Amino acid sequence: MSIKTNKVSEISISLPNGSGAAAILSAGIGSGAVAAFAIAADKSAFVKNLFVFYKPTGALSGETTVAILLWLAAWAILEWRWRKRTVSLRRINVIAFAFLGLSVLLTFPPIGDLF
């Protein structure tokens, strides 16, 4: 008579990282858009007027509204495409944090004015 021992192994099913990657990259895109629109509005009176969505706040209202919409649109598209996939997150992190770091620098007026 032999005694069988059933070894129960814990199987850990990890979620694909696509959703997280979509959130990370889209945040980089949104941040970049805030900086890009701020510079564009500063350089061009025409663009500045286009961004005046709410007069008391001036161009800041349009710059930020369009950047937020762009961020959400990028997030929705990337989420739709990547949610079931595993992607190269290291590269996406580098790109997203480069965008975020540049956005902090480019919104600093002495640097933004160089363009």
Added chain:
Amino acid sequence: MEITTRSLWTLIHGMGFGALYLLACSGAIVAIYQRYSTEPLPQNQAGRGRFLGIYLSIMAALAWLTVLTGTYIIYPWYRATPPKDTVSLGAYPRSLLLSHPTTSQWHLIGMEWKEHVAWLVPIAITAAAFIAIRYARDLKHHPQLRYALLGFTALSLFAAGIAGFFGAMLDKNAPVDGGQSIRLVQGE
């Protein structure tokens, strides 16, 4: 003891939502670092995973409230253009700052940077909150997501710090004041 409605809103924006966000940031960084820098203990991780998601979501709400009150309630008072024959610029902080070479850079660098860099905060922390909720306990399998979570929170602290510093300095040099007076305590 009185306070004006504009001062009250500035207080809610800066000392309420903004300062609370900065305080919460340091707590979040410590929590994320402690949670993932050591080997996780499986038995008690479930509740802590959920807690981090809720904590970052509250931070995201604070960040959105800060930028929205700043941009749409206080900023219009700050940048209002004074009528041509105005003698005292006290009610027009932007014009007051620009009227002196010693204070003009507070607007040209301080406010110009603050008004844009502050918007990076809700973007970064909303993404961090989403990752914390979506992955919760599964974050232990994703080191790159954990780095991103920590990076977003740290960057949002840096950006919020810039905005907070210039907000305080601008209010010191040219406070947003005016509107109706609210009596807090009746004097004797």
